[in-house]
Amino acid sequence: MQDITPATVKTGPIHFLQDGVALEVEVRNLVKTFGKQQAVRDVSFTIGKGEIFGLLGPNGAGKSTTINMMCGYLEPTSGDTQIGSISVKKEPRKAKRLVGVVPQEIALYKDLTSLENLEFFGEIYGLSAKERRARAEEVLHFVGLYERRKEAVQTFSGGMQRRINMAIAMMHQPAFLLMDEPTVGVDPQSRENIFETIEKIRDQGTTVLYTTHYMEEAERMCDHIAIMDEGRIIAMGTLDQLLALRDQQRELPRPHGLQELFIQLTGKTLRD
Amino acid sequence: MKVLWYIAKKDLLQVLKDRNSFLLLLVVPMVLIIIIGFALSGVNSGSDQIAITVALSNQDNGYVGKNIADTLKIDKRTIKVTVNTYSNEKDVARAVQDGNAIVGVVIPAGTTDKLIATAQSKGVTSNLVQVYALPNSTDQRVIIVQNLVTSIVAGTVSGQYVSSAAVGQVNAICNQPGNRCAPQTIDPAAIAKSVGGAGRLNDQSAQVQLLTAGQAAKTNYFDQVVPGYAIFFALFGINSAAATILQEKEDGTFRRLLIAPIQKYSLLGGKMLAQFILTLVQLGVLFTVGYFAFHLDIPSWPAVIALLVGASFATTGIGILLVSIVKTRRQLNPVVTLVTLTTSAIGGTWFPLFLEPTWMQQFAKVGMAAWAMEGLNATMLYGKDFVSIIPNVLGLLGYGLICVLLALRFFRFQEKTA
Numbered sequence A: 001m002q003d004i005t006p007a008t009v010k011t012g013p014i015h016f017l018q019d020g021v022a023l024e025v026e027v028r029n030l031v032k033t034f035g036k037q038q039a040v041r042d043v044s045f046t047i048g049k050g051e052i053f054g055l056l057g058p059n060g061a062g063k064s065t066t067i068n069m070m071c072g073y074l075e076p077t078s079g080d081t082q083i084g085s086i087s088v089k090k091e092p093r094k095a096k097r098l099v100g101v102v103p104q105e106i107a108l109y110k111d112l113t114s115l116e117n118l119e120f121f122g123e124i125y126g127l128s129a130k131e132r133r134a135r136a137e138e139v140l141h142f143v144g145l146y147e148r149r150k151e152a153v154q155t156f157s158g159g160m161q162r163r164i165n166m167a168i169a170m171m172h173q174p175a176f177l178l179m180d181e182p183t184v185g186v187d188p189q190s191r192e193n194i195f196e197t198i199e200k201i202r203d204q205g206t207t208v209l210y211t212t213h214y215m216e217e218a219e220r221m222c223d224h225i226a227i228m229d230e231g232r233i234i235a236m237g238t239l240d241q242l243l244a245l246r247d248q249q250r251e252l253p254r255p256h257g258l259q260e261l262f263i264q265l266t267g268k269t270l271r272d
Numbered sequence B: 001m002k003v004l005w006y007i008a009k010k011d012l013l014q015v016l017k018d019r020n021s022f023l024l025l026l027v028v029p030m031v032l033i034i035i036i037g038f039a040l041s042g043v044n045s046g047s048d049q050i051a052i053t054v055a056l057s058n059q060d061n062g063y064v065g066k067n068i069a070d071t072l073k074i075d076k077r078t079i080k081v082t083v084n085t086y087s088n089e090k091d092v093a094r095a096v097q098d099g100n101a102i103v104g105v106v107i108p109a110g111t112t113d114k115l116i117a118t119a120q121s122k123g124v125t126s127n128l129v130q131v132y133a134l135p136n137s138t139d140q141r142v143i144i145v146q147n148l149v150t151s152i153v154a155g156t157v158s159g160q161y162v163s164s165a166a167v168g169q170v171n172a173i174c175n176q177p178g179n180r181c182a183p184q185t186i187d188p189a190a191i192a193k194s195v196g197g198a199g200r201l202n203d204q205s206a207q208v209q210l211l212t213a214g215q216a217a218k219t220n221y222f223d224q225v226v227p228g229y230a231i232f233f234a235l236f237g238i239n240s241a242a243a244t245i246l247q248e249k250e251d252g253t254f255r256r257l258l259i260a261p262i263q264k265y266s267l268l269g270g271k272m273l274a275q276f277i278l279t280l281v282q283l284g285v286l287f288t289v290g291y292f293a294f295h296l297d298i299p300s301w302p303a304v305i306a307l308l309v310g311a312s313f314a315t316t317g318i319g320i321l322l323v324s325i326v327k328t329r330r331q332l333n334p335v336v337t338l339v340t341l342t343t344s345a346i347g348g349t350w351f352p353l354f355l356e357p358t359w360m361q362q363f364a365k366v367g368m369a370a371w372a373m374e375g376l377n378a379t380m381l382y383g384k385d386f387v388s389i390i391p392n393v394l395g396l397l398g399y400g401l402i403c404v405l406l407a408l409r410f411f412r413f414q415e416k417t418a
Helices: A063-070 A092-098 A114-124 A129-142 A158-170 A188-203 A215-221 A239-249 A257-266 B002-016 B019-043 B063-072 B089-097 B111-120 B140-174 B188-212 B222-251 B253-259 B264-293 B301-325 B329-346 B358-366 B368-380 B386-410
Strands: A025-034 A037-047 A052-056 A078-083 A099-102 A176-180 A207-212 A224-229 A232-237 B050-058 B079-085 B103-107 B130-132
Touching: A025 A063, A037 A063, A037 A078, A037 A207, A037 A224, A037 A232, A052 A063, A052 A188, A052 A215, A063 A078, A063 A176, A063 A207, A078 A092, A092 A099, A099 A158, A099 B253, A114 A129, A114 A158, A114 B002, A129 A158, A158 A176, A158 A188, A188 A207, A188 A215, A207 A215, A215 A257, A224 A239, A224 A257, A232 A239, A232 A257, A239 A257, B002 B222, B002 B264, B019 B222, B019 B264, B050 B063, B050 B089, B050 B140, B063 B079, B063 B103, B063 B111, B063 B140, B089 B103, B089 B130, B103 B140, B130 B140, B222 B253, B222 B264, B222 B301, B222 B329, B222 B368, B253 B264, B264 B301, B264 B386, B301 B329, B301 B368, B301 B386, B329 B358, B329 B368, B358 B368, B368 B386
Parallel strands: A052 A207, A052 A224, A099 A176, A176 A207, B050 B079, B050 B103
Antiparallel strands: A025 A037, A025 A078, A224 A232, B103 B130
C-alpha cells in the first residue's frame, strides 16, 4: 500500500500553538526508582522555546521513563518538570493540556476510522464539537491522510498509522510535543515524511523533545542533543559541540559522528 | 462526567462496529432460549391450565359413583379434567397403560350399597374406589386426581355415617313411648344423599382450594428459560468489560488516556458505563422478545426492570473487579468461564432455584445470578409485586458496589516497570 506524500495533497495551514506562544521546558533533577532499580538518575536539561531537543540513547537508557515523568504519566521519585511556568508535579492536569505525546507504540483504536480516533481524543482534551471537526480535518490534511479519514485505521500501513499516531498528539494544539522514537519500524519513505512533518511543527514554534536511538535522526533533526545511558545524561550540547567533544577524545579512527562519541564515552555502541 | 460519557460512547461505538459482538450479545442467547424452551415445554402443557385425562369406569348405581363422576368433571382456569368413560376395569387399565389417560378410576358395582350397609352396622369401610396409574409414576397429576377422589369419598363416607346416625336418632325418637311417626316419612337414603352431597360440595370446593391456594408455579416454561439464559449470557458480559480494559492496556491507548488531562477514575467509570448500558440493552431485548414471542408472564414490569438494572450493575462490577485482579486476557478467560458457569449453575439460570436444597439456595447467593433469579422467579412465576423483590434489587446493587469498591482498591493504572 503506497503512502500518500504530503506534497501531493492539500495540507493547508496548521496551527500548533493555541496562543502562538512557544514555551521553554525545564527538567530539574528527575529521579525514578522502581524498587531497587534506579531507572533515571538525576536528569536535568532545558529545552529552548520552539526547538527540537534530541534525547539519544540505547534501549533501556531511561529515555521513555524520562518522557513518562515529563508528561505526568509517571510520578517522579524526586525532581520536577516545568513547562513554561507550570509545574507538572504541582499542576498535572494543567500541564497535560500543554503536552502532546507521540508514543513509541502505535496507540490507536484500530477498529475506528482515523477521523473517529481524532474526534475522540479531541473530546478527551476538551475541544468543542465544532473545534474538533475543524481541527481533525486540519490535522488530517497536514499528515496527508484526509482522503482516508473514513477508513478504519486497521486498514492503514504502518507508516500511515504512525502519522495518525502523531496527528492525535497534535489535535489539542500542544505547546510542547514529546515524540518517543516515532520512526521505529517505519519504511524510509514514511520516515522521511515524518521528519518533514516534525520540522514543520518546529517551524511553527512548537517545542519538541525527540527521543531516538538512531544517530542520523538526531544529527538531522535536533537543535540540541542529550546522550543518555543507564539513567544518566552523559553528554549534552549542540551537534557541533558534541562532535567537537568527540574530536577531543578521539583515540580510535572510525566510526564517525555521534556513534563514535557514544562509543568513546560508554565503551559500547548505541545498539548494544 | 462528560469524559465518562465520551469514553463510554467510544466503547459503544466499537461494539457497534463489531458484528461478532452482536452475535454473542443477542443472537446466541436467543437461539439457546428457543431450543431449550421448546425442548422442555412438554414438561408442562405450555398453557395456563393443568390438563388431566381420567379413564373412569362407574359401575355403581348409587350416589357414591355419581358424586365421584360429577366431581371429576372440573373445568377451571387452573385445572381441567377430561373424563373418558369405560365399561369395565380392564379397559380403564388399558387406557392408562396405553397413555390415553393419566390416571384411571374404577368405582365397583354396589359401592353405595356397601357404604350404607357398613355405616348402618357401624363397621369400617376400605378400598371403596380403585385408582390406576403407571408403575413408579411421578406425574403430579396422578396425585391430584387421587387426592380429589380420596376427599370426595372421605366426605361421602363421613356423610353417610352422619346420616345413618341421624336416621337412627330420628327412629329412636319416633319409637319413644307416646311418639308416633307416620310410616315412610323418613327416607334414610335421601338423608344420606343430602348429607353426603353437602359433604361432597364442601370437599369439592376445598379440593379446588387446595389446588389454587399458595404459590402454584406458572406452567409456561419460557418464564424460567428466558430470565435464566438472559442472566447467564449477561454474566459473559464480564468478559468484555474486563477484556476492553486489558486490550487498551496492551494497545497503549490506556496510557494515552492517562496522559490526557482527565481524572483517572473517569477512565474506569466510562468503561463501566458502557458495559452497564450494553448489558441492560441485552437483557431488555431478550425479555422484550420473550414477552412478545413466547408470551412471558410479567405481572410487574417495574419489578422486572428494577431487577434487570440491578443485574446489569452487578455484572459490570464483577467485570471491573476481575480486571483489577488479572493481568492479561489469557488469564481472564478461564476465570470468567469458572465464575460464569459455577454461579449460573447454582444460581438458578439453568433450572428453577426452588429445585435446589434450601442450603444451596442460600449458598448460591455468593454469585449475583441467585439474587437475580430469585427475584425474577418471585415476580414471574409466583406473581409477587415490586415491594417483594426490593431485597433482591438491593442485593444486586450492593453486590455491584462491593465489587466496584474492591476494584478501585486493587486496580493498577500503571504497571510497576521502567
